[in-house]
Each structure stands twice: as C-alpha cells, then as structure tokens.
Amino acid sequence: xxxxxxxxxxxxxxxxxxxxxxxxxxxxxxxxxxxxxxxxxxxxxxxxxxxxxxxxxxxxxxxxxxxxxxxxxxxxxxxxxxxxxxxxxxxxxxxxxxxxxxxxxxxxxxxxxxxxxxxxxxxxxxxxxxxxxxxxxxxxxxxxxxxxxxxxxxxxxxxxxxxxxxxxxxxxxxxxxxxxxxxxxxxxxxxxxxxxxxxxxxxxxxxxxxxxxxxxxxxxxxxxxxxxxxxxxxxxxxxxxxxxxxxxxxxxxxxxxxxxxxxxxxxxxxxxxxxxxxxxxxxxxxxxxxxxxxxxxxxxxxxxxxxxxxxxxxxxxxxxxxxxxxxxxxxxxxxxxxxxxxxxxxxxxxxxxxxxxxxxxxxxxxxxxxxxxxxxxxxxxxxxxxxxxxxxxxxxxxxxxxxxxxxxxxxxxxxxxxxxxxxxxxxxxxxxxxxxxxxxxxxxxxxxxxxxxxxxxxxxxxxxxxxxxxxxxxxxxxxxxxxxxxxxxxxxxxxxxxxxxxxxxxx
Numbered sequence: 172x173x174x175x176x177x178x179x180x181x182x183x184x185x186x187x188x189x190x191x192x193x194x195x196x197x198x199x200x201x202x203x204x205x206x207x208x209x210x211x212x213x214x215x216x217x218x219x220x221x222x223x224x225x226x227x228x229x230x231x232x233x234x235x236x237x238x239x240x241x242x243x244x245x246x247x248x249x250x251x252x253x254x255x256x257x258x259x260x261x262x263x264x265x266x267x268x269x270x271x272x273x274x275x276x277x278x279x280x281x282x283x284x285x286x287x288x289x290x291x292x293x294x295x296x297x298x299x300x301x302x303x304x305x306x307x308x309x310x311x312x313x314x315x316x317x318x319x320x321x322x323x324x325x326x327x328x329x330x331x332x333x334x335x336x337x338x339x340x341x342x343x344x345x346x347x348x349x350x351x352x353x354x355x356x357x358x359x360x361x362x363x364x365x366x367x368x369x370x371x372x373x374x375x376x377x378x379x380x381x382x383x384x385x386x387x388x389x390x391x392x393x394x395x396x397x398x399x400x401x402x403x404x405x406x407x408x409x410x411x412x413x414x415x416x417x418x419x420x421x422x423x424x425x426x427x428x429x430x431x432x433x434x435x436x437x438x439x440x441x442x443x444x445x446x447x448x449x450x451x452x453x454x455x456x457x458x459x460x461x462x463x464x465x466x467x468x469x470x471x472x473x474x475x476x477x478x479x480x481x482x483x484x485x486x487x488x489x490x491x492x493x494x495x496x497x498x499x500x501x502x503x504x505x506x507x508x509x510x511x512x513x514x515x516x517x518x519x520x521x522x523x524x525x526x527x528x529x530x531x532x533x534x535x536x537x538x539x540x541x542x543x544x545x546x547x548x549x550x551x552x553x554x555x556x557x558x559x560x561x562x563x564x565x566x567x568x569x570x571x572x573x574x575x576x577x578x579x580x581x582x583x584x585x586x587x588x589x590x591x592x593x594x595x596x597x598x599x600x601x602x603x604x605x606x607x608x609x610x611x612x613x614x615x616x617x618x619x620x621x622x623x624x625x626x627x628x629x630x631x632x633x634x635x636x637x638x639x640x641x642x643x644x645x646x647x648x649x650x651x652x653x654x655x656x657x658x659x660x661x662x663x664x665x666x667x668x669x670x671x672x673x674x675x676x677x678x
Contacts, residue, residue: 216319217326217359220245225320226298229253232286235279242295244327260338261293265321267345267371268311272304277458281342284465288501297321303346311374314346315382318353325358337363343384344368344458345408348394349375352384352413364505367394369408369457376404376411384413391415391505395460396423398453407454412511418499419515420460420524422480426453428520460524464500467523472499473622474514475528483515486530486578489621496621517580526580528621533593536612536636537571543609544568547596550579551645556586561594571611590649591616591629597642608640616648627651 228238240253262285266278274296282294299320302313321341328334339362343351348370355365367384375383386392392414399410399419408423421427429452464471476495477488490496494506499516506512518524531550546569551560559581566575593613614636616629629648631637637646 217323220323220327223320223323224299224301225317225324227324228296228298229255230279230282230294230296232283232290235282235286236274238296238298242324242328244324247331250328250332255293255332256291257332257334259291259293260289260340261295261334262289263295263297263321263325263339263341263351265297265317265341265343265347265350266299266303267343267347268307269300269303272300274298274300275455277344277455277462281458281462284462288465288468297347297350299350308374310346311349311371314349315353318350319357321350321354322357325354325362329359336360337390340364340366341389342366342368342461343370345371345454348384348413349382352388352392353382355388356381356385362389364391364393365389365414366461367392367414368461369395369397369454370413372399372406372409373404375409376406383409386413386415386507386511391507393503393505394418395420395457395499397421397426397457397460398424398451400424400453407451408457412513414511415505415507416497416503416512416514418474419480419513420456420474420499420518422484422515424453426456426520427518429453429456459522460518461500463522463524464498464502467525468502470523470525471502472516472518472525473497473528474499474516475621476512477515478513480515484578485576486528486532486619487576488515489528489530489619489624491621491624517578519582526582527584529579529581529588530576530619530621531579532574532576532617533613534574534615535569535571535639536614537610538612540571541609541611542568542570546641549594549596549645551592551594552579552581552585552588553590553592554585554588557583559583559585560592569611587623587625588618588620588627588650590632590647591618592645592647593637593639594645595639595641595643608643610638610640610643612636613639613646613648 223244227242229240229242231239241249242253242255243249264278264281266274269275278296282296285292285294299317302317303310305313325339329336341351341354341362341364343349343365345368348367351365351367355362365384365388370384380387384392384394394412394414394417396408396410396417396419398408399406403410460472473496475483475488475490477483482488494504497504497506497514517526517528519526544567546566548564548566549561550564551562552558562579562581564577564579566577568575614631617626618629619626628651630651632647632649637648639646
C-alpha cells in the first residue's frame, strides 16, 4: 500500500516546500548585500563580469535541448562564435526553481516554438541551475543576483554590438519572472518586453517592486497567472497583478486537466519522475499557453477585461470596446495603462487551448413560484459551420421571474449561431414524478459572442414561449428572424383555419 499513502505524503511535502520553502530563513549568502549597492547611480558594477555565475546558452532550432554554445559577457568573440544574428529579435528564456538541478522539459519546447514562429531569431536560455536548486527561500533571494547577471549580459550585448533595445524580449517562468523583472529594472534602458509566466508567489506577494516583476521593468509587461490557489503568499503563483496586462486563465487558480485523477494516471504510466506534476501542472500551464500562442496562429485565444472572475463567469465582460479584449500570449496587443489591466479567459484542457465564449441571458417565467440551486443543464448550439451538442452547465440558481446571465464556452467554431436548445436534466431516476414536472416558461434568449462581438436574440421556435421542464424535452430557440418568420406562418395558418381571433373574441 506504499502507492497512495507515501505518494500522498511526498506530494504534500513537495507542495509544502513550494508554499513555505521548507525553511523560514531567507539568507542565501553575504553576496545578497551587494545588490543594494548597485541601486545607486553608479555604473561601475556593469563592467565587472568576474562575479557572473549565470550562463547564457545560445540554443538553435536544430538542437533546442543542448547547450552547444555560450555567449560570455566580456568575451565579444563568443557573439560571433554562436552565430548571433544582430538583425533580428532576441528572446531570453529564464527558468525557475528546480528540484532536480536540471532543465525542465518545457525549456526545449519553448525554444522550438519560438523558432517555429520566428525562424531567424536568437534564443538564449539563462542557466542559473546551481542557485535555483537550493531551498526555495534561498533560491528566491538569489533572484536579485541572477537578475543582476542578466542585466549585465544585456547591457554588455547592447554596448558591444549596439544591439537595439526594442528587439529584446525576456520570458521568465516562476522565479524566473522575477529575475526578468529585476534585470529589466537594472538595465541602462528599458527592454522592449517582459513576459511573466506564472511568477512565483511565496516571498513575493507582498514584496516591493524592486524585488519583483512590475510594469516599470520594460516598455511592455504581460503576465499569465495559472496557479494562484490558496491564501496570499502561500499560492504557488503570485496573485496580485504585476504587469501592464495580467491574464487569469480559468480564473487563474486551477487549470483544466490538472486534477488529481489525471496526474495519478500520468504517474502510473510514466513513473514517479512525474510525481511533481500534481503540484506544477497548473503552474507550468502558463508556459504551454504561451507556446500555444506561438504555434497555433489560426486559433488565438482571447481574454477579456473584467473586475472579477465571478463577473466573468456570469458572461458579463465579453466586450471588446475600448481595448477591453486582447489576444493572449505572443501576439498580444501592447496596450499600456497606468493601472494593471486584469483579464480573464477560459481554455480547454489541451492544446490548442482556445475556446469560444458566449454570454447567455435568460428570464424564467412561471405560473407557480419555483426555486432551485445547482441544477444540471445541457445546452446545444447549432451554427452555420458546425454544432456542439450537450454542453454541460450547472445553473447555480433557478428561480421564477428572475433573469440569469452565465458564461458558456465551446471548443468548436460553430460559425454564426442559428439555434439553441436548453435541456434541464433529471437529478435521479425516482425524485421527480413524470406526471407533475416543474416547468419554467422562457420567451427569449439573449446571446453575445465574445469572439464575434455579435448580439443576437433567440425566440421560442414554436409559439410565444418554450417550456423548460425538469427531465423533459429540450426547449428550442431560433434566431429572431427565423423565429419571426415561423410565428408569421403560424398566424397565417391560424387565420386561414379559424379566422381572426380578434373577431372571435368580440362576437
């Protein structure tokens, strides 16, 4: 019985180490005190390369996993030896904390994706593995020294070959996001862009902007938050916004496909080396969402500005007016505001992650007062290009004479929406007698598409109302024009068969 008991214990210890660092002391070495000395106006430290411990590996598209060539600050010949292209942009990839002391599998995947999108670019991976494999608080404190290393490298590269600042893009994951921020703070000129991939939370949630990634660290800072579950400073990813645009996929707390059952299956099939996926699956999803944006150009995910994830889940934030929506990842529109813009989106559990967002508004009428919570529904969408049937949705509250707004997503591009079916499922086989089902009357559905920015009204297909009964048939609604045409034909048929209903009522 080792399997579940010990596995759970080790997982818990691993989670505790990430959350609290397995230590309360944050004192890496006396070197950390030297960081304070470089925050003044002196520039002498920039020219001293003797204390740089980080390595700068120039990766290639042919060998994305191997460190075949290093660019060494102070040794200009290494720039040429590594075939650095001065005419194109440069990506600097910075990893985070590591248990094994080795590069994680996402690094070559990101390198490959960057080259797939920008074949002539330079991709440099920062190796700070020695400092990154310490106890978490120690590695967290080392981010300042590693950030100083990266700043020295960037400053030297720019000075040596007059490389344009606007071609520099730093990408940092977890602790590496804060390394990128500190580097951006210390460079002589602001780099063009920093992307933070779920910046680490513990030790940073309440830290000052000089110690963390912040909007001041680059001309544009975009951030993906994918694992912010837990109390502040205890969640793996930082909860507060730290960029110009901060995107919280699926609310930012937990990602689809990262549940315990899925990760247990992964461990069962590939071994205990993947045990840490239980903790880092959602954390690392930030990297894969960015990779997705690089390689799936025809399926770009969209995020929407919203005040809270609760409002977003009600479908209330799907407007694109005044830059209230944006692409996610590499092709983001670089919009800078004084305050961080918090944005939300839903995704699938695998690549491509894109889904289509719909707000559904419906008013429930009834002859009797009915009130329910957490009712299982299935919604089917039919469009010009495709259809998606039986999308599950749990209605949090279902009451007579109330209007409900909720967010519905589908991974199918159905084109222009033509028809909607709404089904109220039975909870059990014996709970609700078939001869007296609870029934709501629905006249219209109002649906807004986030991706198409269309607002459509759907009316009952037959008659003035559609009827939604628990365990009954689906209520069917068609787009307003079709509904009007259908009702017109019904009225003409009624007049033909029975004459004017007005005349009948006055006789």
